[in-house]
Amino acid sequence: MTTSRTIIEELEEALSNRAIGYRAEALRRITDLFLGSAADYGEDEISLFDDVMVRLIGEMETSVRAALARRLSEVPNAPRTLIRKLAQDDAIDVAEPVLTSSERLGEDALVETASTASQAHLLAISRRAAVSEAVSDVLVTRGDRDVALSTVANAGVRLSERGHGMLVERSKDDDALAAGVWVRRDIPRHHLLKLFTVASENVRRTLETVDGRSSKVLRELLSDVSGQVQASMRQPTGDYTEARRAVAELRRFGVLDEAKVREFAATGRFDETTVALAELLDLPIDACERAMTQPRPELVILLAKAIGLSWNTTKTILRLRGGNAALDRSNEDLTAFTKLRPETARKAVQFLRLRGRVTQGRS
Numbered sequence: 001m002t003t004s005r006t007i008i009e010e011l012e013e014a015l016s017n018r019a020i021g022y023r024a025e026a027l028r029r030i031t032d033l034f035l036g037s038a039a040d041y042g043e044d045e046i047s048l049f050d051d052v053m054v055r056l057i058g059e060m061e062t063s064v065r066a067a068l069a070r071r072l073s074e075v076p077n078a079p080r081t082l083i084r085k086l087a088q089d090d091a092i093d094v095a096e097p098v099l100t101s102s103e104r105l106g107e108d109a110l111v112e113t114a115s116t117a118s119q120a121h122l123l124a125i126s127r128r129a130a131v132s133e134a135v136s137d138v139l140v141t142r143g144d145r146d147v148a149l150s151t152v153a154n155a156g157v158r159l160s161e162r163g164h165g166m167l168v169e170r171s172k173d174d175d176a177l178a179a180g181v182w183v184r185r186d187i188p189r190h191h192l193l194k195l196f197t198v199a200s201e202n203v204r205r206t207l208e209t210v211d212g213r214s215s216k217v218l219r220e221l222l223s224d225v226s227g228q229v230q231a232s233m234r235q236p237t238g239d240y241t242e243a244r245r246a247v248a249e250l251r252r253f254g255v256l257d258e259a260k261v262r263e264f265a266a267t268g269r270f271d272e273t274t275v276a277l278a279e280l281l282d283l284p285i286d287a288c289e290r291a292m293t294q295p296r297p298e299l300v301i302l303l304a305k306a307i308g309l310s311w312n313t314t315k316t317i318l319r320l321r322g323g324n325a326a327l328d329r330s331n332e333d334l335t336a337f338t339k340l341r342p343e344t345a346r347k348a349v350q351f352l353r354l355r356g357r358v359t360q361g362r363s
Contacts, residue, residue: 024064027056031071038075050079057082066093073097078104087113092120099124107132114138119147126150126157133160140166145177152180159184164191172198175206182207198295240285243271247279256280262313265320273320280307287352292321301337305345311337 034049069086072078083104089095115138122143139151140163151157168191171178250256264272278288291299297318304314
């Protein structure tokens, strides 16, 4: 009761006085009162402090708000609404200490702030001792290069499958970011392989010199990459026997069409999708297989355009071969699909068809 009376008296006196300096002093005294026994207050009492301090802070200068943020940022049970208000303050001097350190900011508040605030706010969030997957997804999607580098360098950041994929995509032409991704202990092996596969030559050379991954792991990854390249160039084998039989049956009955290709892709039937493309284009299966296994999507887009497939079907095929990375590239791929002229795609396929026949004649 004494604490409540003291707070209410301070508030009434502060609000009745129009001098901003007086209100700032009242806020300081109430903050002192809170911090003096913060560990002993229950949530009801903290809520009272919260209401009063939020009402007082609205007209305060940036320096006063920043000082308050610094004092409360390390307090485990700081007033929730006040902390959230400070975190979303446009002035980074106010928001930074709270975004970086306050335990009172929940995941929802961090996601909301990361989704709308400035790059400086995102950078502060990326430096927290612990960052959840939901928050890091926003950081690696919205954040600029400095935010991405800070996020990757923070061992307390948890990254989702989508987050790893986004960072790998962003790293392909960025030596520093690629090196940061490379040395993280939590990055799944398939993303390491993808990073090395899509990286530019400069980035690859950088990765080969980065400490933190043993030479044994690097040799294994290089071996995997080599295996992928060989697989993308192999001639069709018995692996496609069932798929070829199924597709041939569909063609015999005149039902091998766009809807069937989209169905194959949507249900994850990689072999059937590859063979169907080859049948519709009169191409060797290995040519379509290369399109389906190489990192870049351009060849798949070219094949789809030559057939006359819709964007919806093309997108489904790209999703089959690229997983979450294909979703991240969707707008970019749509632009490429829209710009590519059908006659250009058909001429390119004629060249592929001719080259395939020459190769078969030599074998």
